Amino acid sequence: MSSKKSVKIMLLKTGVNLCALATLLFGALSANALQSYQQDTARIEYETRISGATDSIDKLNAYFDYGMFLDAEGETENAITNLEVALQIAENSSNYKEMARVANSLAALYLMVGDLEVSTAIYKKALECAEKTEDNTEIAKISMNLAGNYSFNGDYNNAIKYGLYALKIKETTNNWVRICYHYMAMSNIFKETGNLEKRKQYVQRAYKMKDVEGCASVSDIAKIYNGLGGIAEHQFKHEEALAYYDTLKVFSEENGFTQGIGTALTNSSLIYIELKEYEKALEMVLEAEEYSNGTPYDTVFSNNCKIEIYWALNQPQKALELAIENISKEEMTYYSAERLKCLQFLYELNFVLGHYSDAYNWNDSLHVYQEYLRDEDVRSTIEDLETKYQTEKKEQQIELLTTENLLRRRVMQAAIVIVIILVLLVALILYILRIRRKQAKYIQNELQQQVLRSQMNPHFIFNVLGSIQNFMLANDSKKAAGYLSQFASLTRATLEYSSEDTISLSDELNMLKNYIELERMRFQNKFDYQIDYDENLELDFIKIPPMMIQPFIENAIKHGLKKRNEGGLLKLQIADKTDWIEFVIEDNGEGMPKMTTKPKGHKSMAMKIFEKRRKLIQQKNNKDFEYRIQNLKDLNQNHSGVRIIINIPVLNE
The missing domain is CATH 3.30.565.10 (Histidine kinase-like ATPase, C-terminal domain)
Structure with a gap:
């Protein structure tokens, strides 16, 4: 039966009035035509603003606003072009405030199209400009964005460095605007390094602040529910994780946040993979793709999910073809966690299919990359930096309280006594700091020498074992x-x-x-x-x-x-x-x-x-x-x- 005939029979059975249906269809077409007309009108207005701008600031804002409009319409490449013009105008006038604002948005667009290297370079430029303006809110925001880029690429030392820098600015200035975004960004860094305890601490901090006015946006609250689900999943509490992801989906639907819906569906599919309900998992991944923004990361992440599902459904060849397609993507270089996962798939799938030579090569690549990402020195450095930051923050709070009490007790004493005490205190602190610096430098040298002596090339080990294996296979x-x-x-x-x-x-x-x-x-x-x-x-x-x-x-x-x-x-x-x-x-x-x-x-x-x-x-x-x-x-x-x-x-x- 033809599709047209089926539709006609269905309409007759349901008693739909064809005239009424025609009216509805005409109304829908009219709505689409109206939307298209409004978009065209908006473009003309932006272009008129650009051509009619009388000074550099007006022209900069016109290009910037037009770029953000194009981004909302899904024309990211054209949006980048307009923001680059706006940035050039800001640079020509040495307007550091505008340079920071425009560069921050431009870096985000480059991240969306998968060019992490350019995005990181522009974020650095934005941060330098923001620091010249001494705008703490802008500095913290850009620094945390930069930390996110480094985390994506597996450079966790720089990720924690810029993340703590942003957090320190927010907390020391009591600037709680979107503080939840910063806490969740820090939790994601510790997620990548496998530190569940630190990840959990930052998610819980964000959760406590999410209902405080100005502390979280819609996307921030969505990330909090997603983070809680991820922690429950890591602890094998599958029902609890699914409940959090369902909350994330409902919340995102209520607030029109499509990205949150897609994330909830994708992460739920990972739970169903764990529960071996593979058909349901595949259904949810495919549904999630309908809500995807189409960014390179979304594509890579979704493909990795489908690879695991196809393999579980006894379709290893299909999974292997998708894995090869995924690892070949230029953007994969920037997504360290997904790249590691894909390398694991390529090794295991080739081995299962009997492609032993390819399996050996992919296994070699996998171990080299694992060595890079899971280096214990890197993880130790990250945790030490975060611990040092928390210790310094507590010491600053204690010092502040001590100073306040001292002032209350000494308020009636003579100024000369206060000066003497302060001079002695400063001298003592300087002396202690000097001794500690010398001790720290000596210990650092000793530790560094021990670390440097403990190196052994993993590539050499794998190749030697492979050669020995060849002798064994040759009897x-x-x-x-x-x-x-x-x-x-x-x-x-x-x-x-x-x-x-x-x-x-x-x-x-x-x-x-x-x-x-x-x-x-x-x-x-x-x-x-x-x-x-x-x-x-x-x-x-x-x-x-x-x-x-x-x-x-x-x-x-x-x-x-x-x-x-x-x-x-x-x-x-x-x-x-x-x-x-x-x-x-x-x-x-x-x-x-x-x-x-x-x-x-x-x-x-x-x-x-x-x-x-x-x-x-x-x-x-x-x-x-x-x-x-x-x-x-x-x-x-x-x-x-x-x-x-x-x-x-x-x-x-």
Whole structure:
């Protein structure tokens, strides 16, 4: 039966008056025509304002208002164009207040289209301008927006830094306007780092303030209900979480907040995935997409939900295709949490489908990214910063109360007594602060050295284990066992010596031999190596800092010998120079086009760590610690490769 015939029968059965229906349809068309006419009229009015503006402020406001109108109409690209013109006008007139206002809105639009890098740069410019105006409300708002960008990208140190900066301004000035927005932004940062307790604290603060006039907008209250649902979900309280998401949906419907409706539906779908009600979960995700603003983040997040559902519905190929499409999106670079989730899907789906090579590659990418996002030092720094802020705030409150009481008690005393007390108090505080600064600096140096010594390249670990696995799959158990033993020895030595200030030269050489042998295995023996030193050298009695040579050996193999198919040679010569041990590392790779005595520009993480350790050891022991790099082709056109000379101080007592 045709659709037209079906409609006609339905109308007849329900007794609908066709004339009345025609009248309704005509009315709807008329309403649409009226809306279109009003939009066109508004555009003409904005364009007339722009052309008729008599001064820079009028023209700036005209472009800004037109841009915000276009954004409301869904024309984000055109809105960006108009706001950029408004920003240029503000810059030309050095109007920092307007520069801050326009740049803040412009950065938000760039975030909507998925260009997080440009958005962050513009937020920084907005913050600089706001700080020049000393407008605390604007400074706090922009700083928290900037914190949100850094949180999106997984840069949690900067996220917490700018978030606490914004919060400190609001609380110290008793500015409670939209304070709930700031509390919820902080809770989201701690959500990303996995700190449930801190996340819960900030959500509860926002919840207590949500009904206070001016403390929360509609979107802020929606975020509070969403945050409460997220905490309940994390605690596996599924019914409680669904109740909060239902409250969020009803609240958003009552206030015409479509984004909140979509968020409630999407998060509810995640609960139904946990409850294994996959059909219902898929239904809710698809319904949520109807309320989406179409931002890149909404698309990425929704796709990840559908990937998990399709997989659960035994459609792994469909899930894999959607995961590949999702990870290929340019904007995915900026959404750290969703990117991590998508990498996990790609690894597991490829493994299930038997694509073991692809699974191995995605697993490698997954572990590298996990190492970056879940770094314990980063999380510790974030929590320490927040704890320090809370402590300082309490100390400021205590100090304020103490000062008030002191003034009450001393109000009748002579001025000279007050001056003497204040001078002594200031002197005591300065003295204590000076002592604490010295202690903190010393402890910081000690801790930093321990942290720097505890590095081990995860990429190297994954590749070695992968190579050993290949020997096992090839039934070459003898080689697999031998290399596994070397790897265990290297790992054990690394863990043992990382906490030591010094180790013997003999132990250092054993570690290097194990490391080089493992690298030769990875590169299928494409290079040989030789270690030369004087037989009279007392290897067991010479003490040096541990693990200083390995980064240079790694670079020689990775950048010098990797591209050679055969005939590669790595040389290590060791000589006793009384106060230091001279290590000469030489490879016959292709070398580097240009070389100076000190490397400039980009450095690997291992080389940055070496440089920091070198300076700390030099400072602590008051001994020279030098190295230099020579491009062999610069010395002799017939030679190729790189020579590195390192003078490591002997640290025997």
